[in-house]
Amino acid sequence: MSTLSRVVLFALFLQASPVMAKPNVVLIVADDLGWADLACYGSTFHKTPHLDRMATAGMKFSEAYAACPVCSPTRAAMLTGKHPARLQITDWIPGRPNRPEQIVNRPAFRNELPLNEVTLAEAFKSAGYATAHIGKWHLGGDGFGPKEQGFDINIAGDHTGTPLSYFAPFQNKNRTMPGLEKAEAGEYLTDRLTSEAETFLRANAQKPFFLYFPHYGVHTPMRAKAELVKKYADKPTLGKQSNAVYAAMLESVDESVGRVRKLLDELKISDNTIVIFTSDNGGLATLEGQTNPPTFNGPLREGKGYLYEGGIRVPLLAVGPGIKPGSINVPVTSQDFFPTLCELCDIPLKAKLDGVSMVPLLRGGDAPKRDAMYWHYPHYANQGSRPGGAIREGQYKLIEYYERDRRELFDLKADLNESQNLIEAKPEIAKALTAKLAAWRIEVGAQMPVPNPNYLPNPQATDGTIPLPARFAEVHGVMLRYEPLPHKNTLGYWVNKDDYATWEFTVTKPGTFNVEIMQGCGNGNGGSEVNVSVGEQTLSFTVIETGGFQNFKPRDIGTLKLEKAGRYTLTVKPKTKVKAAVMDVRLITLKPS
16 A cells, blocks of 8 residues: 555544543532541441442542631632642631630731632633533632633622522522522522533533532531431431431532432533542531531541641542542642643643642552642631641641640551640651741741730639630640530540640739639549649649549639739649549639639
């Protein structure tokens, strides 16, 4: 065969061969969903069959992280591929105002995603994709909404972090959620958003599309369809997943994922559509106005608002063309979505990003090279946490608190629930990670909190009492810690004799005060001797057994004379520790005598 004939045949072959369409992308984000909330991640209370099937069909990440323990910063990181600290969006928008009891004030931070930032929507739009935002935005109001950031369509997204209503009509006295002006009475928000997503998918099935689908569920307020709530036993049990309304909300989100994937099959485009499911931060494990916390993140420590694993580790599932089914134990984070999706869809990156591509992992290859993972949260959270930052390098994670320069070090490989602080046992690792975290903050221009000139710690109440709750204690040492979850709400892990706690407080009406301590101690652990001191005055008592460390009993331990108005410090420090732990403390109260 002549050379010319070969060229002609090859040209005919190319003409007859189908051109592979660009992959579609559906990015689904649940709000406040915990790492342990899905059945495929170990939950025995929640029912998530559609997400479980997605986990089997695709890749499940066991070490995926949110960029921040609260929502807006993580959403900004997902859409830009940049650290929230670099974007100067470091708290939920507009964040919690400063309060007198804060040692430091929050730094100023942006209340909108800057328009000069290139979002995933803009990158996909420039590549010829149809783009839609359906659900929660929470990255800016008028002039900074989804349509100003590359989305052709916006349904339900505005400046707020919670829906105006989970049931139609989706409005309050002043406004209606965008695009939801018409709704059938009693329509459930999660279902309606899914119907809007289905409308977009049908309209764009024959061309490439990027659908960003951030649900409002499972964020408070707890509202769910009554028929789903009835499926779950209404037996609230602190320290376990047991919130029937939350479970029903999650089931609606799960049904939504099932509907989206089913429609992709019906449209015969599932083989060319990448579907990703994740959460914006860890599960809310404190009350937040509820009688039963939405979820429990065990074995992870704490939850939303905290830099412990329960606050930042999230579920992550991915399915689609070229994605190898299986489970992966490699750390990834929110910033990685941008470079990953662009690489999967052959969209060139036009700027340097903080995220790294997960494509090698998704295709069954090696982990991407990464310096370390960083977090910066210089705010007091509604859930009770304090301003701080964190770094994870390999199996080690260091948390640094900005108020008093306190640090904790954990080996996540050996201690997933972060119960053993290694700050004194591994000083060289702690030193290296501290230096690396400090250098990173400088590199990204992280904004730091500043001293509060109006600091007023634990002021005296109008009835003259001075309550000192466990949550306001300053802990000193290695293991002692405040445990915020409702089934504890205590100073606990008092396993080191040299650990101690202090409270600053403010006296306006001097006098003599009886000191009452709410103390708990498990059977067989009593007998430790403890000093309580203010200045030169010291009271001593012996810890009694109360039938459990969270079974608190009031103890009147003596009187203190505070002769002048002003600020004082009360210190609780063990003299002896006779068994496994000294005690737990929930509250100390100074009562005028």
